[in-house]
Amino acid sequence: FLEEIASESHSWWRDAEIRETLEMFFRMNLNVSETARQLFLHRNTLIYRLDKLKQETGRYVRQFEEAMLIRLALFLTAHLI
Numbered sequence: 001f002l003e004e005i006a007s008e009s010h011s012w013w014r015d016a017e018i019r020e021t022l023e024m025f026f027r028m029n030l031n032v033s034e035t036a037r038q039l040f041l042h043r044n045t046l047i048y049r050l051d052k053l054k055q056e057t058g059r060y061v062r063q064f065e066e067a068m069l070i071r072l073a074l075f076l077t078a079h080l081i
Contacts, residue, residue, distance in 0.1 A: 005073045013077040
């Protein structure tokens, strides 16, 4: 599982900015507008970050099932940072 989503070739899980963004996104129940407001970001900036993650992992974090896989990867890689 981790080799597919968070292997050494994927660097998203080591990026503090994307981790913070994702953690807030999950706390806000996948709500883009509320997450952007909490992070003091423009909504489009947040969407850009999420799309960048999709390009790297192939996972669309705005869909619940995909978001849970990314969330699990965050938990499993927390000790590696």
